[in-house]
Amino acid sequence: MEIALVALAAVALYVVFIYNGLVKARQMAEEAWSGIDVQLKRRADLIPNLIETVKGYATHEKSTFEAVVELRNRAQAVPTGDVAGRAAAEGLLGAALGKIIALAEAYPDLKANENFLELQRSLEGVEGEIQMARRYYNGAARDLNVKVESFPSNLVAGQFGFAKKPYFEITNDADRAVPSVKF
Secondary structure, X not given: OHHHHHHHHHHHHHHHXXXXXXXXXXXXXXXXXXXXXXXXXXXXXXXXXXXXXXXXXXXXXXXXXXXXXXXXXXXXXXXXXXXXXXXHHHHHHHHHHHHHHHHHHHOHHHHHOHHHHHHHHHHHHHHHHHHHHHHXXXXXXXXXXXXHHOOOHHHHHHHHXXXXXXXXXXXXXXXXXXXXXXX
């Protein structure tokens, strides 16, 4: 009888240990997603200033500006928990922002504008922060997913409703291409 109680207590403690590990992994993934969300918001806040600066030099590029604004609004409208949807929307927005930055090559005065250069540096910094936050989120999602799928933690995960987190991935093959650098 005592051996059965000790064994039952050991199993209960082990389940609690696994459960707490799953809770920690889920919280880490949610905190990591919050980091991505913060950086994406910073980028979205820079876009209107960038567009206004470029508009003064490239007035006939109206369709490009409108496309960027539309993609920004679409990206911000994606529900918070929709990682795949947000990744797709942000990928399109990133490509459109690249077109705005590329306009500087066609407008030498814009290329020399201090406000534009500062916005470009800020945007590059935010893009770097987004990449770091994305790697952190994907690592936290991986850790949770391993626990959700591994035995015996998958038994506890299934009983308590823990689910895998999707990765924040590039969905546009053009974003994966190696950029062409010409001197």
